[in-house]
Amino acid sequence: MSSRKALTCLPLLLALSLLGCTAAPGLGASGPAGSSGSGAESGEAPALGEGVDFEDLPECEGFILDEDEDVAGSIVASCVIATAVAHNHGKMTVETDDGNGLTIFRYEPYAARVVTLDDNRLFISGDEMWFQDQIGWVRAEKDSSNPRAMMAYTITSAFRAFNDPRVAVAMLETATSWKIIDEEEIDRPDGNSKNAWRLDAEPFDFMGVHISALSLWIDNSYTTLQQEAVSSALGISTVTLNRYYDWGVEEEFIAPVG
Template sequence: MKTRALLALSAASLALLTACSGAAKDAATSTQPSELANTVPAVSDSPSAQASDASQNLSSWTAPDTCTAQELSFGATLDGGPLGECVSQALASYGSGKMSMSNGDDYGTVAFTYTPDYSVQGTMTSAGEEIELTFLDGTMWIDSGEGPIKGDPESENPEEVLVAAVAEMYKVFSNPAMTAELISASPKWGIDGALALRTLDNGENVQAYRMESTEPFSWNGIPVSEMILWFGEDWMPVGTQASLSMAGVSTTTTQQFYDLGKPVEIKAPS
C-alpha cells in the first residue's frame, strides 16, 4: 500500500465521520461522488454487517423525539445543544444508507449500517488514486490496488499498524456523542426563509430546510468558520457542509446521504 494514500484517508476520516447528517455543496452539482455511487469492494463470506429490521422504507420512518421537539420552520433559530442531540440520532435511526463525501480534492461514496454497530464500506479517491475501505466490527481494511490490508495494532508490518490507527479514528468519530458535541459547539443555528432544492446522488430531488451556524465556532480546538445542515421537511437527514481549518490548512468538507433505510450488507474483503 502507498503510505501517502493511507495518510490521505486518515485526514479525510474526520470529515467522513463527524458531519453526522450528511453534507453536500450548496449547488449540489458535483458529479464525482455520483459516478461512484454503486461501487463497493469485492467481498467474501467473512463476517458481515447488514441492515435488519432497522432498515425501513422512507414512508414508515418517523423522526426521533429529539428532532420533532425542535421548531423546523422558516426563520427559526435553534439552540445548538438540543439540535446536536437530534442530529446525532436522526441518521442512525434509519439503520442504513449511502453517503457521498468530498474534502478538497478527495471524494468518495460509501454504504453504511448502524446494526448493530457502525460499519461502512466503499471507495475514496485522493489525488486521482482510488482507495477501497471497509470498517466492520471495529476492524479496518484498506486496499489501494495491491490487495486489502487488515489493520492490526500488534503487527510488525507498519502498514497494518497504520490501518489499525485509522480504525481507531473511526471508532472515536462514529460515536453519536461526538456528533452531538460538534453541533452543540455552535450555540445558535438559523433556518433560512425558504426551502432549498437538493438533488441526491440517486437522482431524487428533495425540498430541504437549510440551517446554518450563526457565527464561527471552535470544536475540539478546530476552528469552524461555517457549517450548514440540510434536513427534509420531516427531519430526514439530507446534507451538511463544513468549512474548517486543520494544521493551518482551510478546507470545505461536504457529505450527502441517500437511499436511507434501504438494505445494505457489508462484508470483509476477500
C-alpha cells in the same frame, strides 16, 4: 494521504457521526475477491423515513421547523443524530476540493461501512477492520509484526472511534446556535430535486479545526439530506459537500479477503 485530505476528515465528522474521509475518483473499481465492488449488497429502497416514528423521538421534541427560527445546538445535534440512528442504514456521497467519494454505513450492529479514499478503502463491521492500501487488503491488527497491519489498525480504529454517534452529538452541539433559513430546493444524487429546510450554524472551533460555515438541509422528518462545511486548520482551508440518500436501505457488509 495528503495534508489537505487529512484535514478534510475532521469537518466530515461534523455531519452525522457516520461520516468518514471519502474523497476518491474511480468509485466503480472492483473490490477484493469474495466481495462486491462496494463491499455491501443493497436491499430494496423503502420510502424515506418508512418504519420510523420520528414524532416519538424525544430528542426532536420542541424542534419546530420554521423560517428565521433560532435553535440551540444541543437540540439540533441530538435530533438529527437520533433520526439518523433510527434510519440505521444509509449512503453518503462526498465532494471536496480534492475529489469525490462514497460511504455506505450502518449504525447497528455497529456503524459498519465501506469507504473509498483515493485508491484506498476501509471496511469495518463488528470486530472486523480492514484497510486497502496500494498493495491490497490487510486486516487491522494492533500488535502485529506486520507494519501494514499496524497502520491499518491505527487508521480504522481512529475512524471507528470518531464515528460514534455520541462524538457526533458533541461536535454538532459545539455550535451553540443554528438559524433556520428557509426551505430550499436541493439536487439529489439520483438527479431529482427535493425541498429541505436549511439550517446554518454559528462559526465554531472543534479539535483545532475552525468551522467558518456549516449548513444542514433536513426534511420535515428531521432526516438530513445534505451538509456543507467550510473549515480550516494548519493554514489549509477546505470545502466539503455531503449528500445523503438511501436512508433505511439495508446493506449486508461482506468482509474482504486479504
